[in-house]
Amino acid sequence: MAHKISSPAVSGLKVIKNWPSYNRPTSCMLTLKRNGICRASPKIQCIMNMVSGESNEPRKLRLEYVLDKSRKLWDNAPEPVKSFPWNKASENFVQLILDLVLAVVKFLSIPVFTITSVSEMSYCAHERKLYLIPIPFLVGVAVAGVLREAAVASSPSLKNAEVPWHLIAIAIFFTLLKLPGPYYPFWGRIFVPHFANGGLLRTLWFAFLWYRKPGKSSSTTAPECVAQCQ
Structure with missing residues (x-):
C-alpha cells in the first residue's frame, strides 16, 4: 500500500484552499512555501520602497520652503x-564671546586649580x-617650559600676539590630563594629576607674565614721553 505523506505546510495550504470565499484574505502579503519558509512578496517590497522614498520628501520640501522664504525676505x-x-x-x-570666556576662565582657573590640587594631595x-608628589610636579613644570619654547620657536609671531593662544593650548592639554584623575589606575592617580598640576602652574605663571607685558611697556614709555615733551 502506498502511504500518503502529509506535512504541516501542505495541510495548511489545503486548509487555506478550502476556506470559504468570504473568509479568505483579500490580498496575500506573504508567500508560504512547502519548506515552511515565509518570504516577503513583491507587494511588501514595493510598499517599503514607497514609504522609504516618501519619508525624505517632507524634509526636502520643508528645507526648500525655508530657503525660499529666506531668499524672499532678503x-x-x-x-x-x-x-x-x-x-x-x-x-x-x-571675538566678544571669546573675550568673555577667557575672562571667566582667568578668574576661575586659580580657585578651581587650588581646590583640585588640595583634593589630590589629600x-x-x-x-x-605624599613624598612622591614633587617628582611628577617638577616634571610637569619642565614639560610646560619645553612646550612653550617649542611653540614660540615654531611661530615667532606668538611673542607679539594679542592673545596667548599657545599658552591656552598648553593649559588645555594639561587640563585634559588632569580631569580623568579619579579614573586612572592606582599609580596613575598618584603621578598624572600632579604632573598636570606642575604644567598648569607653570602655564599660569607664563600667562601672568604675558598679561604683565603691556603695563610694563606703558610704564617705561610714559617717562620717556614726559621727558621729550619737556
Missing part, C-alpha cells in the same frame, strides 16, 4: 539692512604617598 529687505556689514559684526560678536596623604 530680497524684500530695505537697502540699509543689505548694506550693513554683517560679516564684520559676526566677527566682533565671536588622596596621596591617605595612601601614604
Whole structure:
C-alpha cells in the first residue's frame, strides 16, 4: 500500500484552499512555501520602497520652503539692512564671546586649580604617598617650559600676539590630563594629576607674565614721553 505523506505546510495550504470565499484574505502579503519558509512578496517590497522614498520628501520640501522664504525676505529687505556689514559684526560678536570666556576662565582657573590640587594631595596623604608628589610636579613644570619654547620657536609671531593662544593650548592639554584623575589606575592617580598640576602652574605663571607685558611697556614709555615733551 502506498502511504500518503502529509506535512504541516501542505495541510495548511489545503486548509487555506478550502476556506470559504468570504473568509479568505483579500490580498496575500506573504508567500508560504512547502519548506515552511515565509518570504516577503513583491507587494511588501514595493510598499517599503514607497514609504522609504516618501519619508525624505517632507524634509526636502520643508528645507526648500525655508530657503525660499529666506531668499524672499532678503530680497524684500530695505537697502540699509543689505548694506550693513554683517560679516564684520559676526566677527566682533565671536571675538566678544571669546573675550568673555577667557575672562571667566582667568578668574576661575586659580580657585578651581587650588581646590583640585588640595583634593589630590589629600588622596596621596591617605595612601601614604605624599613624598612622591614633587617628582611628577617638577616634571610637569619642565614639560610646560619645553612646550612653550617649542611653540614660540615654531611661530615667532606668538611673542607679539594679542592673545596667548599657545599658552591656552598648553593649559588645555594639561587640563585634559588632569580631569580623568579619579579614573586612572592606582599609580596613575598618584603621578598624572600632579604632573598636570606642575604644567598648569607653570602655564599660569607664563600667562601672568604675558598679561604683565603691556603695563610694563606703558610704564617705561610714559617717562620717556614726559621727558621729550619737556
